[in-house]
Amino acid sequence: MIRRCHELEGVQRFSSRAVEYAFARPSYPPDAIREILKGARGSPPRIVDVGAGTAQGTNPLACAAGFAVGLDPSLEMLKAAPRQAGVALLAGLAERLPLRSRCVELLTSFNAFHWFQPEPFLAEARRVLVQDGRLALAWNDWDERDPFTAAFVRLMRAQARDSPPEDRAAEVAPLYQTRHFHDVRQSSFPLRHDLDLAGVLARMRSMSYVPREGPAWEQLASELQDLFAAHVDALGRVTHHYTTQVFVATPTPTE
Numbered sequence: 001m002i003r004r005c006h007e008l009e010g011v012q013r014f015s016s017r018a019v020e021y022a023f024a025r026p027s028y029p030p031d032a033i034r035e036i037l038k039g040a041r042g043s044p045p046r047i048v049d050v051g052a053g054t055a056q057g058t059n060p061l062a063c064a065a066g067f068a069v070g071l072d073p074s075l076e077m078l079k080a081a082p083r084q085a086g087v088a089l090l091a092g093l094a095e096r097l098p099l100r101s102r103c104v105e106l107l108t109s110f111n112a113f114h115w116f117q118p119e120p121f122l123a124e125a126r127r128v129l130v131q132d133g134r135l136a137l138a139w140n141d142w143d144e145r146d147p148f149t150a151a152f153v154r155l156m157r158a159q160a161r162d163s164p165p166e167d168r169a170a171e172v173a174p175l176y177q178t179r180h181f182h183d184v185r186q187s188s189f190p191l192r193h194d195l196d197l198a199g200v201l202a203r204m205r206s207m208s209y210v211p212r213e214g215p216a217w218e219q220l221a222s223e224l225q226d227l228f229a230a231h232v233d234a235l236g237r238v239t240h241h242y243t244t245q246v247f248v249a250t251p252t253p254t255e
Contacts, residue, residue, distance in 0.1 A: 013208035014053070018080035022054035024202035026140055026193035028110060032244045033060045035187050036108060036136040040065070045105040048128070050094045050121070051112025055081035057138065061108065062086040071097070095120040099128045108136045118174035126180035129251050135181060137247045140191060141168060146241040148231040152200070155223055156207060159216075163209040172247055181249035191242040197228050200238060 014021060040047070044066035049058040052070030054077050062068040062084060071092035072078050078089045092098045094109070094116040107125050109116070125135050144150040157166075176184055195203060201224060204210055211217040231238045 015074045015076040016212075017206050017208065018054060018074070018076040020202040020206040021077065022080040022082065024195065024199050024206055025054070025056055025111075026191060026240070026242065027056045027060055028138060028140065029189045029191045029244055030060070030064075032138060032187075032189045032191075032246050033064050035189075035246055036134075036138065036248065037061070037065055037106070038248075040106045040134060041132070042105045046103065047106045047108065048097075048099065048104050049108045049110065050092075050097070050125075051109050051115060052089060053077045053081070053110075053112065055084070055087060055089065057108060057110030058087055058089070059084045095124060097124045097128050101127050102130050104128045105130055105133050106136065107133065108138070110138045111140060113137045113175075114171040119178060122174065122178045122180045126251050131251060131253065133251060135175075135249045135251070137172065137175060137249075139168060139245050140242040141245055143190070143241040143243050146239070148227070148238050149241045151227055151231075152204075152224075152240065155220065155227070156204060156210065159207070159210045159220065161209065168245065175247060175249055180252055182252050183250040185248045187246045187248075189244045189246070191244050193240040193242065194237045195240065196236055197225065197232075200224055200228050203240070 047061055047065055047068040049061060049068055049070045052058045052072045055070050058068050058070035059082065067086045070087060070089045073091060073093050075091060078091065081089055107129055129135065142149055142153050144153055175181060201221060204220065204224060205212055211220070228238055
C-alpha cells in the first residue's frame with residue numbers, strides 16, 4: 001500500500017533542515033502570487049498562509065498585499081525564515097487552526113498541503129474563511145524537460161527509498177473531493193531558480209529523506225559537484241526549472 005506524506009511526521013523531518021530550506025528553496029513567481037490574490041477583498045485582505053515553513057510563500061504575499069500571517073508547527077522553520085515587514089509568523093497546526101470562524105479572506109498553502117491531514121484541514125479552512133473567501137494551494141513542481149533539472153531530480157529520487165512517491169494528482173485530489181469547497185480553478189506558471197554550488201548542495205540537503213552526513217552524503221555531494229561542473233554558466237550558476245501549479249477553490253455555501 002502506497003503511503004502519503006500526511007501519514008508521516010512532517011515537523012520532525014524538516015525541523016533539522018530549516019537553514020537549508022530557507023537558503024535554497026525557491027519562492028514563487030509574481031504571476032502566481034497575482035493569481036492567488038485575484039479577487040481577495042479587504043484593504044489589505046486578511047491572509048493566512050498555512051504550513052508557512054520559512055516563508056517562501058508568505059513573504060511574497062505580504063509584499064504584494066501589504067500583510068500576511070504565516071502559521072507553521074515547526075518553531076525551527078519559523079526561526080529560519082527571513083524577516084520581512086508586513087509578515088507575522090506564528091506557531092499553529094493546519095488541522096487545528098488557531099483562528100476564529102469566518103475571519104480570513106484568503107487562506108493559502110505553498111508546497112505543504114500534502115503534509116496535512118487533508119479532510120480535517122479542509123474543514124478548518126472552510127470554518128475560518130468568510131463566505132466569499134478563497135483557498136489557494138500551490139506547489140513548485142520540477143520541470144524535467146531541462147537536462148540539469150532532470151539529472152538533479154534523478155539523484156534526489158535515488159535517495160527516496162521508502163518515502164512516498166511524488167504524485168501531485170493524488171495529493172490535490174482531496175480538494176476536488178471534499179464537500180467543503182467547490183469551483184476549483186487550476187493555473188500554472190514557469191519558474192527559474194538560479195543557484196551556485198553551495199545552493200545546489202543545500203537544495204539537495206533540504207529534502208527530508210536525503211542523508212545529511214556520512215559516506216552516503218559524501219558520495220551524493222561528489223555526484224552533485226560533477227553535475228554542477230557539467231552545467232555551470234559563466235556566472236558560476238546553474239538553473240533549476242519548475243512549473244508552479246496553483247489551485248484556487250471557493251467555500252461551499254452554508255445553509
